Every structure is written in structure tokens, then in C-alpha cells.
Amino acid sequence: MRKCPICEKGELQKVEDITLEISGYVFVVKGERCNYCREELPYEEETERVVSVSRKLGVWPEPLKLYRHLSKSGGGLIFRVPSDIERQMKLDESTEISIAKIGNKMVIEQEG
Numbered sequence: 538m539r540k541c542p543i544c545e546k547g548e549l550q551k552v553e554d555i556t557l558e559i560s561g562y563v564f565v566v567k568g569e570r571c572n573y574c575r576e577e578l579p580y581e582e583e584t585e586r587v588v589s590v591s592r593k594l595g596v597w598p599e600p601l602k603l604y605r606h607l608s609k610s611g612g613g614l615i616f617r618v619p620s621d622i623e624r625q626m627k628l629d630e631s632t633e634i635s636i637a638k639i640g641n642k643m644v645i646e647q648e649g
């Protein structure tokens with residue numbers, strides 16, 4: 538059993554009832570849920586599946602909202618860009634971004 542990367546107290550259990558909401562459509566996906574803090578981590582391939590289903594429903598690409606968790610590395614927090622956004626916005630490791638805090642939102646913009 539994998540330890541929860543969020544609270545580091547609980548263990549991740551396989552579940553099949555995680556809900557993702559995109560433009561009012563609710564998708565039920567498989568993933569893992571922490572038995573302590575209740576954080577849900579859908580499997581990457583499940584998230585991808587939701588993305589392709591959304592496209593067929595015509596609710597893609599805008600607005601685009603995916604739920605991601607930050608991970609920790611070397612004392613800092615890492616945000617991983619979903620591969621779909623990476624392709625769509627043609628991002629790579631040389632992409633310059635700016636991060637703005639607007640209220641309780643973080644807006645990441647591609648520079649240039």
C-alpha cells in the first residue's frame with residue numbers, strides 16, 4: 538500500500554468512485570484515496586480518458602479545469618502540467634511563464 542503524499546499519515550486505497558467535474562459534466566473515475574485526509578488522486582490514464590470523452594461531448598477545450606496535486610521535491614512544491622495542456626499550448630522546458638496571484642487563484646501565463 539502506498540503512503541499518501543499529501544498528509545504522509547494515511548495510506549492510499551484503490552477506489553473507483555472519484556468524481557471529476559468538467560463544465561458541469563461529472564465523470565466517475567478510478568484512482569486512489571487516502572484513508573486519513575480523504576485526498577483523491579485519480580489515475581493519469583483515467584484523467585486522460587475523461588479529457589477525450591469531454592472532447593466528444595463538445596465541452597472541451599474551454600473551460601479547462603483539471604484537479605492536480607502538488608508534489609514535494611527538494612523542499613519546494615512541484616506543479617506538473619497536464620500533458621494535454623502541454624501539447625495544446627506547445628510547452629517545453631524552455632517555456633517562460635509568469636505566475637500571478639489573484640485573490641485565491643494562481644494564474645500561470647505563458648510569456649512571449
Ligand SMILES: [Zn+2]
Nearest residue numbers: 541544571574
Ligand atoms: Zn492523506
